[in-house]
Amino acid sequence: MAQDEGYLLDNRQAEAGARFDALSALFDASTFRHFERLGVDEGWRCWEVGAGGPAVAAWLARRTGPRGRVLATDIDVSRAGAAAAEGVEVRRHDVALDPPPEGPFDLVHARLVLVHVADRDAALRSMTEALRPGGRLLVEDADPAMQPLICPDEYGPEQELANRLRHGFRRLLRDRGADLAYGRKLPRLLREAGLEQVGADAYFPLASPACDALETATVQQVRDxxxxxxxxxxxxxxxxxxxxxAGRLDLATSPMISAWGRRPDPAPPSGVRG
Structure with missing residues (x-):
């Protein structure tokens, strides 16, 4: 995942692997559904931003095949390297600070990245500029402020404690510059970036074993x-x-907002009829 010096959930911590596995179990199916809807196909050129773990980039490599290209970037690529076995190019890159990689791309995708990036506007601009005309951008980010409870059914002291700790975690995120209401802004931001055919949906799991695994890894990472x-x-x-x-909590995630748009084709020269 793209990060700055204040990023709270460091990829190098021991619990990061368990956290990536849980995020993959919770959200990969939804992400792949969006890829299918956007028409990702053989020969596509794809940029996976803030790759973190290898699963999404590896799926793209299998779908695009030997004629395609998949570039996976992150500030810390230590956990994305396994995707190289699928033919993925893995590169260290800061989406907010570094120039966009050589493209153009048919698809640019980022999941749970921009909410943590200090200069989100620059990162979104970089991803949009990397698209070819007709290329698709898919940005998926959490909106913790939309559903702030990790236990929506707060019926006892165990659930109250869980929600209090979650509020503390989100305060740490906010203090490091995270925008906890970013997900809901994505459709507007994609339109303002000049994209067309913009749409969005939201998804959040509830009472899944992977929610328990994600909570355990997250709390262990930030407990100090x-x-x-x-x-x-x-x-x-x-x-x-x-x-x-003990499995006594029905845990939820923050809503994941998935927003997509298409870079318009260039306008024909003045006086030229289409």
Missing amino acids: RLVAAGLATDEEIERHLSHVA
Whole structure:
């Protein structure tokens, strides 16, 4: 995932692998459904931004075949390297700071990236500029402010504790520049970027084993910062993790907003009829 120096969920932490696996289990099917709808096909040139783990880029490589090209970029590519076995080109790249890679691309995709990037406008502009005329952009980002509870059914003290810790985690994200209402803005931002045929939908799982795995990995990654900020105690975190492990919580994710658009074909020269 693209990140800056203040990124809270570092790809190099021991729990990052479990977190990527859980995100893949929760959201890959939805992402691949959008790829299918956008018509990703053999020979397409694709840029996977903030690749993190290898699963999405590997799917694109299998779909586009030997005549296609899939480039997977991230600030930290340590967990994306496995995709190279599928023919994916893996490269270190900061989508907000570095020039767009050589293209143009038929598809540019980013999932759970821009919400964490300080200069989101520059990153979105870079991805849009990398599209060929007629190329598709698919941006998928969370909107934690739209559904702020990890336990929507807060019926007891275990659920209340889970939601309190989640509020603390989101405060840490906000303090590092994350826009917790970014997902809902995507359709407007894609239109403002000049894309056409813009659409969007939302998806969030509830009461899935992968939600439990994601919560465990996430809390373990940020527990020291939660304690240091006075947002939780070690005892509260251990108690919450034991509740998750016991399967007594119906955990949810933030809504994932998927927004897509098409770069217009160039206008014909003045005086030339189509």
